[in-house]
Amino acid sequence: xxxxxxxxxxxxxxxxxxxxxxxxxxxxxxxxxxxxxxxxxxxxxxxxxxxxxxxxxxxxxxxxxxxxxxxxxxxxxxxxxx
Amino acid sequence: xxxxxxxxxxxxxxxxxxxxxxxxxxxxxxxxxxxxxxxxxxxxxxxxxxxxxxxxxxxxxxxxxxxxxxxxxxxxxxxxxxxxxxxxxxxxxxxxxxxxxxxxxxxxxxxxxxxxxxxxxxxxxxxxxxxxxxxxxxxxxxxxxxxxxxxxxxxxxxxxxxxxxxxxxxxxxxxxxxxxxxxxxxxxxxxxxxxxxxxxxxxxxxxxxxxxxxxxxxxxxxxxxxxxxxxxxxxxxxxxxxxxxxxxxxxxxxxxxxxxxxxxxxxxxxxxxxxxxxxxxxxxxxxxxxxxxxxxxxxxxxxxxxxxxxxxxxxxxxxxxxxxxxxxxxxxxxxxxxxxxxxxxxx
Numbered sequence: 001x002x003x004x005x006x007x008x009x010x011x012x013x014x015x016x017x018x019x020x021x022x023x024x025x026x027x028x029x030x031x032x033x034x035x036x037x038x039x040x041x042x043x044x045x046x047x048x049x050x051x052x053x054x055x056x057x058x059x060x061x062x063x064x065x066x067x068x069x070x071x072x073x074x075x076x077x078x079x080x081x082x
Numbered sequence: 083x084x085x086x087x088x089x090x091x092x093x094x095x096x097x098x099x100x101x102x103x104x105x106x107x108x109x110x111x112x113x114x115x116x117x118x119x120x121x122x123x124x125x126x127x128x129x130x131x132x133x134x135x136x137x138x139x140x141x142x143x144x145x146x147x148x149x150x151x152x153x154x155x156x157x158x159x160x161x162x163x164x165x166x167x168x169x170x171x172x173x174x175x176x177x178x179x180x181x182x183x184x185x186x187x188x189x190x191x192x193x194x195x196x197x198x199x200x201x202x203x204x205x206x207x208x209x210x211x212x213x214x215x216x217x218x219x220x221x222x223x224x225x226x227x228x229x230x231x232x233x234x235x236x237x238x239x240x241x242x243x244x245x246x247x248x249x250x251x252x253x254x255x256x257x258x259x260x261x262x263x264x265x266x267x268x269x270x271x272x273x274x275x276x277x278x279x280x281x282x283x284x285x286x287x288x289x290x291x292x293x294x295x296x297x298x299x300x301x302x303x304x305x306x307x308x309x310x311x312x313x314x315x316x317x318x319x320x321x322x323x324x325x326x327x328x329x330x331x332x333x334x335x336x337x338x339x340x341x342x343x344x345x346x347x348x349x350x351x352x353x354x355x356x357x358x359x360x361x362x363x364x365x366x367x368x369x370x371x372x373x374x375x376x377x378x379x380x381x382x383x384x385x386x387x388x389x390x391x392x393x394x395x396x397x398x399x400x401x402x403x404x405x406x407x408x409x410x411x412x413x414x415x416x417x418x419x420x421x422x423x424x425x426x427x428x429x
Contacts, residue, residue, distance in 0.1 A: 014358045015364075016175070016358075017107070021117075044354045
């Protein structure tokens with residue numbers, strides 16, 4: 001598996017809904033098509049909803065993996081229409 | 083202390099477990115209609131209301147409980163509901179949401195319930211009480227001698243009849259609209275994994291919460307409080323008990339304590355428990371949010387649980403008006419806090 005280098009990183013640990021979701025969507029909107037966003041989040045509901053929202057807005061979730069403790073890491077490729 | 087009040091603790095633990103597993107958050111349910119165009123949690127809330135309606139109707143018919151719809155004081159319902167809605171968005175959770183998140187180890191939620199308890203006491207018996215009384219007394223409306231206005235007594239039909247009509251209409255709308263909505267992905271894993279490790283699906287959560295609400299009614303009534311689930315009165319009771327020596331825990335107070343314990347158990351089993359603190363600015367915001375929520379809830383005589391989850395199934399006009407106002411308040415706050423900044427990113 002090739003290692004993907006994200007173009008932008010956001011750390012949403014400690015934030016509760018909807019900040020992780022809203023920050024992710026706002027970051028994705030500001031980026032260009034084909035760029036990759038890394039999101040680190042520890043809020044359980046956002047871990048479930050970020051991939052769902054990203055797909056709904058037309059973006060592609062490349063990886064979704066649990067990290068140490070309650071942290072979770074997403075890599076999302078911007079594909080949605082701006 | 084009334085021994086019948088202890089069922090509140092047991093029921094609260096089950097409720098807290100379900101709230102945590104189901105991620106049952108009315109703040110998200112209402113806010114995300116306009117912020118993320120997400121309707122999953124809204125469907126959960128609707129289903130829980132419907133399940134309770136059927137349960138309450140059966141229990142009323144069989145004489146297990148006496149229906150006790152909340153009064154209508156339109157000015158207090160509207161003003162209180164709007165303030166509650168704004169507070170809920172600032173606090174990052176509704177009354178039940180911040181309560182169960184205390185059990186998840188969320189420091190922000192702990193600050194929010196502190197603000198909630200303080201404003202609850204101030205509004206129910208302290209310096210803010212005259213405002214609450216004024217709003218309620220000047221806009222109170224009754225049907226006949228003293229009955230609270232409800233959908234069924236205004237239409238001149240029975241509660242059971244009204245419930246039957248609503249259930250049939252919902253079933254028809256559901257059949258017509260089926261397949262149009264977005265389906266959630268099926269939860270995978272063994273049964274125990276599904277119950278303890280994964281978040282529950284929307285339908286499971288709605289039915290379970292509805293059943294808990296049905297069970298709550300006769301248990302709470304046996305302890306002398308003729309109403310199903312609640313939050314606001316519980317927090318006020320907890321703070322009173324801590325401050326005033328002769329005060330004891332009520333059914334609702336123990337229910338609230340149970341929610342925290344149940345949510346903590348659920349979060350620990352799922353590996354989702356951790357002490358998490360937000361930035362100082364957010365802490366201040368959540369305190370203010372909790373404070374506004376409690377004032378709104380006391381003024382309107384109900385929070386998202388007392389009005390939306392428990393009062394709407396009884397078809398109380400006061401609860402319906404309170405609920406609509408809560409949703410509007412949440413939308414106003416969410417528009418300025420989230421929708422506008424998100425749209426600004428387009429340019």
